[in-house]
Amino acid sequence: MTLDLTKIRADFPILSRKVNGQPLVYLDNAATSQTPKQVIDVIADYYQRYNANIHRGVHTLSQEATDKFEEARKTVQDHFGIEKTHEIIFTPGTTHSINLVAFGFGSLLKTGDEVIVSALEHHANIVPWQMMCERSGAILRVIPMTDAGTLDMKAYDKLLNDKTKLVFVNHVSNALGTINPIEEIIEKAHAIGAAVLVDGAQACGHIKPNLQKLNVDFYTVSAHKLCGPTGVGILYGKEHWLKKLPPYQGGGEMIDEVTFEKTTYADLPHKFEAGTPNICGGIAFGAALNYMNAVGFEAIGAYEDELLKNATDRLSKIEGLRIYGETERKTAVISFNIDDIHPYDIGTLLDKMGIAVRTGHHCAQPIMDYYKIPGTVRASFAFYNTLEEVDQFVNGVQKATDMLR
Amino acid sequence: MTLDLTKIRADFPILSRKVNGQPLVYLDNAATSQTPKQVIDVIADYYQRYNANIHRGVHTLSQEATDKFEEARKTVQDHFGIEKTHEIIFTPGTTHSINLVAFGFGSLLKTGDEVIVSALEHHANIVPWQMMCERSGAILRVIPMTDAGTLDMKAYDKLLNDKTKLVFVNHVSNALGTINPIEEIIEKAHAIGAAVLVDGAQACGHIKPNLQKLNVDFYTVSAHKLCGPTGVGILYGKEHWLKKLPPYQGGGEMIDEVTFEKTTYADLPHKFEAGTPNICGGIAFGAALNYMNAVGFEAIGAYEDELLKNATDRLSKIEGLRIYGETERKTAVISFNIDDIHPYDIGTLLDKMGIAVRTGHHCAQPIMDYYKIPGTVRASFAFYNTLEEVDQFVNGVQKATDMLR
Amino acid sequence: MTVEQVQNEIIEEFSLFDDWMQRYEYMIELGKSLPLIDTQYKTDQNIIKGCQSKVWVHADMVDEKVIFTADSDAIITKGIIAILIRAFSNHSPKEILEANTNFIDQIGLKEHLSPTRANGLVSMIKQLKLYALAYQTQLN
Amino acid sequence: MTVEQVQNEIIEEFSLFDDWMQRYEYMIELGKSLPLIDTQYKTDQNIIKGCQSKVWVHADMVDEKVIFTADSDAIITKGIIAILIRAFSNHSPKEILEANTNFIDQIGLKEHLSPTRANGLVSMIKQLKLYALAYQTQLN
Ligand SMILES: Cc1ncc(COP(=O)(O)O)c(C=O)c1O
Numbered sequence A, B: 001m002t003l004d005l006t007k008i009r010a011d012f013p014i015l016s017r018k019v020n021g022q023p024l025v026y027l028d029n030a031a032t033s034q035t036p037k038q039v040i041d042v043i044a045d046y047y048q049r050y051n052a053n054i055h056r057g058v059h060t061l062s063q064e065a066t067d068k069f070e071e072a073r074k075t076v077q078d079h080f081g082i083e084k085t086h087e088i089i090f091t092p093g094t095t096h097s098i099n100l101v102a103f104g105f106g107s108l109l110k111t112g113d114e115v116i117v118s119a120l121e122h123h124a125n126i127v128p129w130q131m132m133c134e135r136s137g138a139i140l141r142v143i144p145m146t147d148a149g150t151l152d153m154k155a156y157d158k159l160l161n162d163k164t165k166l167v168f169v170n171h172v173s174n175a176l177g178t179i180n181p182i183e184e185i186i187e188k189a190h191a192i193g194a195a196v197l198v199d200g201a202q203a204c205g206h207i208k209p210n211l212q213k214l215n216v217d218f219y220t221v222s223a224h225k226l227c228g229p230t231g232v233g234i235l236y237g238k239e240h241w242l243k244k245l246p247p248y249q250g251g252g253e254m255i256d257e258v259t260f261e262k263t264t265y266a267d268l269p270h271k272f273e274a275g276t277p278n279i280c281g282g283i284a285f286g287a288a289l290n291y292m293n294a295v296g297f298e299a300i301g302a303y304e305d306e307l308l309k310n311a312t313d314r315l316s317k318i319e320g321l322r323i324y325g326e327t328e329r330k331t332a333v334i335s336f337n338i339d340d341i342h343p344y345d346i347g348t349l350l351d352k353m354g355i356a357v358r359t360g361h362h363c364a365q366p367i368m369d370y371y372k373i374p375g376t377v378r379a380s381f382a383f384y385n386t387l388e389e390v391d392q393f394v395n396g397v398q399k400a401t402d403m404l405r
Numbered sequence C, D: 001m002t003v004e005q006v007q008n009e010i011i012e013e014f015s016l017f018d019d020w021m022q023r024y025e026y027m028i029e030l031g032k033s034l035p036l037i038d039t040q041y042k043t044d045q046n047i048i049k050g051c052q053s054k055v056w057v058h059a060d061m062v063d064e065k066v067i068f069t070a071d072s073d074a075i076i077t078k079g080i081i082a083i084l085i086r087a088f089s090n091h092s093p094k095e096i097l098e099a100n101t102n103f104i105d106q107i108g109l110k111e112h113l114s115p116t117r118a119n120g121l122v123s124m125i126k127q128l129k130l131y132a133l134a135y136q137t138q139l140n
């Protein structure tokens, strides 16, 4: 089960492009992944052949588009091992998915209830809950992190109590790559009757979770992080939770009957899919899952581990370089700084060499505050990266460092 | 300024497709418009050449994607005659845009305040306000409609009073095609100090409004209604309003500083653009506006009027046919019923002849309730439709009617 | 006639048409001849969901045979339910429960229906069988 | 030297480099020689927005000439502001206000900067001119 890199790379047109005269080395996959031609073709095919508004349409195009969109929902269901199709809500992305749940809990919680967040979160999994706590009077508790960039699970045990209603944590930290022990987090939360939302945005390009086995209450995904298009994602929610949550946005599709006096809401999943969804996006999301499954998540995982190990070993040899996030359980993300060189300087020089990394706080300021740094340089790998690219990257970092020192 | 239909139709690959063995006659443009290859190419080009997450990225791809996305914002600004670039918020579509504003007003209004909606609205411009009224205690008042499918403006005058805080009305009714007198509505609302939101979803494929001249406070658009992609739209808001409204969704991009104790929000437009936006969608939206402007909105308007007049005249000759929405000021939409034949039956038979129309309540149940009908057959035209298609459509309706009677 | 015999009869009738137009004309005709439901049974409870149009179905048992009546506000939908009723009505609950529904495919009905209508069709068959099941239980 | 003469000097220096690497090396060098801002002026109020890195700029007037000092936490940004300060510092407010900023394009700085940095550059120039304007008003 090894990957045919030549074949895979040929699927991604962007990988053969040049940047500043150099072949592109794209190591910003945690921000957004690249899109294979199989998915681009599905998008073009949609607009060329059966673009139409879905549901309730009597004509053929509308029926075809509806079928394909609902087929994509089935693909999502199969991929994530979801029990019921209508437990899948198509959304514009993870941020929207989390806000939908946070908004709903705003009316389910009351003053004094407690919710638990982890210190390793992306702002998308912090700010909506802060807003929710402000509205509901619930209290936000934080699972602290350790120097290694992992969660302090003993502290988690202590935070849980009979006032805890909800725990939200990401599956994988986007800033550090840490894979959080979500199985344990879920089990312990359930033991005291709290629900758990797992933000899977950063995990899903690398790991194929089975949501039924995980027994998670909510799970969120953005298609653009797993070879899919921008502007679409999903919220998974257990049926009984989705029934309990109030509707989030009002509009077409999500209603049963509308009069000015009283409006009744539609069944799941429509209750949470107000308005025209990203129809083409949903269909292309399905195509992206099919593509990645054809490559195979086991092979992807093994190969990315190899890239990570190789890059970590070689990068560590650079004098003054510190990697943030040093656990065995991590995805292929390396966040680092070199002495007190500003990450932005390294990023700028790497870009001149055709190497794309991200610099800054990665929308995870609390982690930066913990380490007392303004940001890091983050290289994040995907299955279409190569060991030669690791070479170029490490050499690039060395060269930039030499210039900046 | 006449349109070169042969050239235009060649731009739309889908128009040469067959449905049920017949050439497609697409008359469901009010639900979603078709996409020219110029826009499809922009989408493919994005994924093939410069797909990357935007803002804050130091590398070239990210910079290119950011530039293109912000260029699209400028295109929107020019097209709609908007004063300040940051008054434009990219959203997943009109439904989201309206919900954003309704959510915000939920905390600005108080019990007893009044808001005015029109009887001609799409559910997207009703349900969010009902939800808002429930939260804030504000009262919903309705401008009634007339038999001709227009607004009763005398009644509007009477509804306005010093408790009125907000008026929301669509520019064009999607169910009937009525162009509402928004200039007058805005002026009168402003005279008593109320703000106005105009839902432009249905207007923008046909009319090019100048928002600064209109002096409207909020305006909403969905790209998929004007030759753009699904999953993207805008909210326009006057700067002082957007500053006053609280943030809607929490997440990346929309923050200035995040700590677990306190979060401060970013400047406009980012305050309302939480998370990764539909980057490709925004860029393609810009391309769609460029395409339509190259065709020319004056020519589009004149030509669509001709299609409408022709279709109306000929359709009216069918015995027992009643058109809903009989005003001079309407876009090329014909909503009708024939005797008590169910719209669904006509839609089904037309589809068999390759003709795509929409049947049902068109997400505007209050209008159907007014006429005491379950729904209508709606044919909605675009500038790429032809007089021959009007022929086929009218003949199709006659044939279906003969079969069903 | 057994359920199967009626079904074969319907298949034969439909095989005479060579275009969709004639099929639809025939369905419309069938719709007009549908054994109409008594207005008292046209309740919300008897509505079958899954169509843009409304369908009401009612079942009675007479001499241990289930008698279906129905109505719809759309004529083509009426035609579809008329075909089903012709096949299933006036048979014992057991026969109805055991009846094959392949004939639907054989008359090309499903492929000529839009998916929405095809879903409606599936709901309708389900509903007829549910009625049969209820009466079957009653008989046991 | 007039502002223009300094600018020509800078253009000449940059024309000696034939690849971006050398240009960046030179900018880094310039960054290290930047006339540093006094810590007391490194306030939030003196920060220029628009970059991932922070830039502080301070202006004093000595003998009717504006003296700029600055700092940044990123060295390349420091290099950029160093170039600007070299061109504008130690001139009268009027000269600064009237100064052309074309030299930026001529040294290929803008095209070699990422748009974020180029925006930062524009903000920096604006800020320097704003200081000059303030002192100009003071002189009038
Ligand atoms: C008048 C009007 N308002 C709002 C909407 C909702 O737009 P969207 O579904 O793109 O959010 C529509 C689209 O059908 C519309 O016609």
Ligand SMILES: Cc1ncc(COP(=O)(O)O)c(C=O)c1O
Residues within 6 Å of the ligand: A030, A031, A093, A094, A095, A096, A122, A124, A125, A170, A172, A173, A174, A199, A201, A202, A222, A363, B252, B275, B276, B277
């Ligand atoms: C862990 C995590 N959560 C949430 C998000 C937000 O996802 P999106 O921007 O697609 O809504 C991201 C993306 O950066 C992420 O990495």
